[in-house]
Amino acid sequence: MVVLMIERVSPGVRGELTRWMLEPQAGVFIGNLSGMVRDKLWEEVCRKLKDGAAMMFHTANTEQGYDIQFSGATAREVVDFEGLKLIRCPPKLTASKRGPASKNEANT
Secondary structure, three states: OEEEEEEOOOHHHHHHHHOOOEEEEOOEEEEOOOHHHHHHHHHHHHHOOOOOEEEEEEEOOOOOOEEEEEEEOOOOEEEEEOOEEEEEOOOOOOHHHHOOOOHHHHOO
16 A cells, blocks of 8 residues: 655646546545566656655555655654654744744733
8 A cells, every 4th residue: 555645746746646546635646566666756756846845655564564755845744653654844934933022922
């Protein structure tokens, strides 16, 4: 089983993927592909990304039963935690990172 998610890519990339996989939601593709077809599609997607991003989950012989691959500037990152691959969202800006405190923040 392969799940491939793409962001900010050309319609041609999406069209190529629909030849091999189903698209149940915009930018999300699901299919049961051989390892060779999966790898060739991933190479093609990565080559055509430009400013876009992609992530792929596929079955693998690991503790979790799947592997994760990323390409491009995604909003999330993969973190290896003692052999387990986890997804981390970037932290939101705190008040100190936004700049000077507003009146309400200064009075507290």
